[in-house]
Amino acid sequence: MLTKIKRVIIILLDSVGIGELPDAFLYDDVGSDTLGNIADKIHDFKIPNLSLLGLANIKRLSNNPPVPFPEGCFGKMNEESKGKDSTTGHWEIAGLKLDKPFPTYPFGFPPEVIKQFEKKIGREVLGNKVASGTEIIAELGEEHCNTGKPIIYTSADSVFQVAAHEEVIPLNELYRICETARSMLQGEHAVGRVIARPFIGKPGSFARTPNRKDFSMKPTGETVLDLIKKSGRKVYGIGKIEDLYAGQGLTDVVHTKSNQDGIQKTIQAIKKEGDV
Known part of the structure; x- marks a missing residue:
């Protein structure tokens, strides 16, 4: 029997990578591993709360051992869309896959x-x-x-x-x-x-x-945000979410000034809406 989920809260951590993808060579990203490299270089690097949720069970992180019984489900996913920018990633998280990457300009614009x-x-x-x-x-x-x-x-x-x-x-x-x-x-x-x-x-x-x-750019197709909005439910976009989806699929928009402000605004939205 399926359990009805009353709400979903997605928090995206920018630039918190956990290793290269198979197509890293296409973007000059071979060897990229933000978390792993930071953990290797900063000896007192500790992420106890994320480790408790299962992050340190995904891969070895110096000074952050795996947790025997993580409190969360955990895993590492590959992005299928072509591209590595914020827009592409956010769209795919919402169910919209891109088969052609957005153009880049390593030598400046024509x-x-x-x-x-x-x-x-x-x-x-x-x-x-x-x-x-x-x-x-x-x-x-x-x-x-x-x-x-x-x-x-x-x-x-x-x-x-x-x-x-x-x-x-x-x-x-x-x-x-x-x-x-x-x-x-x-x-x-x-x-x-x-x-x-x-x-x-x-x-x-x-x-x-x-x-x-x-x-x-406006999303080139329908996302899960659009589907939830059409169903009559609320969809909060906190931080730069409105910008990345060009406002599409959102019912409420909250802008933020910093990471800490973003977390506080997220908590406020959770408390405000209850089980909505």
Whole structure:
């Protein structure tokens, strides 16, 4: 007899990998193992609560021995979708598999894309390369402040990121610029996400703010979120979930400022809704 599940709470830990997948060579990720490598390098690394749930029973983790009788069910899953970015992973967790990966740009975006973008927003841009977000604002932030040119960069993920100082390009305008990029980057150049990356400060001490905003592709098919919503049940999206699903399949959206804030907001939602 099947047991009726009244609710499901899914908490996703970003960048908490437990080893490479068979296609790691396609993404220059051979040898990747975030948890294992951290445990090997940091001798006092302890995860007692996650170990109690069964995490340390999945694979060997230094200083975190397997638990004889874990309190949770545990296992390691392979992603079937093509791609390794946040959007692809979140969509698959909700039942939507991608057979074609979102495009990536290891050498920056093609000149025709940048020229079209500059024309649409009425500004020239800086950057257009793969870079760390903190490093590129340190490198180009002062020039951006002097010229008003937004900073464009990407990463190993399928992202088009736009960085701007909040006093040079106000948030509303930065978001509008990103919406322009999102509407433009379709078809061949349909990146998974366009991301607004605002920052503040002076040269030498620039700092990113919590006002980041993601503009994701809309899911290309129906997800379990849509099915639950259609059934008349509530679907909470806490953190950047709204961005990753482009708001699709959600009934309630809660934005957060940090990991701790996300956990607190999740607890509040659980208490608020009871058994819903």
